[in-house]
Amino acid sequence: MKKLYGVTTAMITPMYENGEINLEGTKELTxxxxxxxxxxxxPLGTTGEMFKLSVSERKRVAEAVIQTANNRVNVFIHVGAMNQRDTIDLAQHAYEAGADGIGVVTPAFFSANDYEIEEYYATVSKKLPSDFPIYLYSIPQLSGNELSIPVVKKLVEKYENIIGIKYSYPDFVMLKDYLAVGNDGFSALTGADSLFLPALALGCDGVVSGVSCVFPEPFVEIYKAYQNKELDRARELQRHADKLITLLKGGSNMSYFKKAIEYRGIQAGSVKAPQLDIGSQEEKELIEKLDGWKLNIPLVIR
Structure with missing residues (x-):
């Protein structure tokens, strides 16, 4: 089965000022x-403003990314929703639309115990072919629900299509324990951009990175350097990436991402309400800082 690896970019969802999705911008970004x-x-994860989009909007964005990518890279659609019915609907749509796999965030906001979380993923798994890859997605600081090691172990043992996890909390002990789940083929990726290189050293397959949606170049170069065993260069590039992560607020305000993507000449537009776009002065300061960052990164940004 196909899997996520290397630089897996968590895409923003381009929108117009009125909050409508921008499919041409989505294709351009892809x-x-x-x-x-x-x-x-x-696409369509936290960076893609997932819960703020309707099921119909999410399907149209998924189709645009899958069709534009046209098998040039693996496309895994995030399908987790605020209720199980929508999650299954989006999961089945992703499969039918030609995605290479899906990601599914834990139940969110409302507390869910281990048994409920296990049943949630089990139900999604059984609604899909056994050879269609599913990644669990844990982001407990936002969802409010943790994916425990025993639950992950049970799911991996019972369901062939559950092949990996995206873990977006900077806890290396937990990440290490996820890596030890199941057999050697279990796939784990960090969702913390600043931990890309350390996560590779730990044995992870890569990063699911929101900042790489704006500047993919340093992340692509980190992965190349690591594969080529050029660790000093990889560490230097990670330090430069860390500065960029700080400038972009680490994805805590998606308007920063969208303004920075437009700085690169790609249609990105506005964030969806109730979040608001940053003001003109804040945007000006961001652009000045990005100009300064680009001057200092060695031979990566063209």
């Missing part, structure tokens, strides 16, 4: 990221 050398695409 081509931009593939041309820059990312390994996989992961």
């Amino acid at each position: 081509n931009f990221l593939i041309d820059k050398g990312v390994d996989c695409l992961y």
Whole structure:
């Protein structure tokens, strides 16, 4: 089965000022990221403002990314929703639309115990072919629900299509324990951009990175350097990436991502309410800082 690896870019969802999705911008961004050398695409997750979009909007964005990518890179659609019915609907749509796999965030906001979380994923798994890859997605600081090691172990043992996890909390002990689940083929990726290189050293397959949606180049170069055993260069590039992560607020305000993507010439537009776009002065300061960052990164940004 296909999997996520290397630089997996968590895509923003381009929108117009009125909050409507921008499918042309989505296609433009898809081509931009593939041309820059990312390994996989992961639209409609946290970076893609998932819960703020309707099921219909999410389906149209998924189709645009899958069709534009046209098998050039692996495309895993995030399908987790606020209720199980919508999650299954989106999961089945992703499969029918030609996605290479899906990601599914834990139940969110409302507390769910281990048994409920296990049943949730089991139900999704059984609604899909056994050879269609599913990644669990844990982001407990936002969802409010943790994916425990025993639950992950049970799911991996019982369901062939559950092949990996995206873990978006900077806890290396937990990440290590996820890696030890099941057999050697279990796939784990960090969702913390600043931990890309350390996660590779730990044995992870890569990063699911929101910041790489804006500047994929340093992340692509980190992965190349690591594969080539050029660890000093990889560490230097990670330090430069860390500065960029700080400038972009680490994805805590998606308007920063969208303004920075437009700085690169790609249609990105506005964030969906109730979040608001940053003001003109804040945007000006961001652009000045990005100009300064680009001057200091060695031979990566063209």
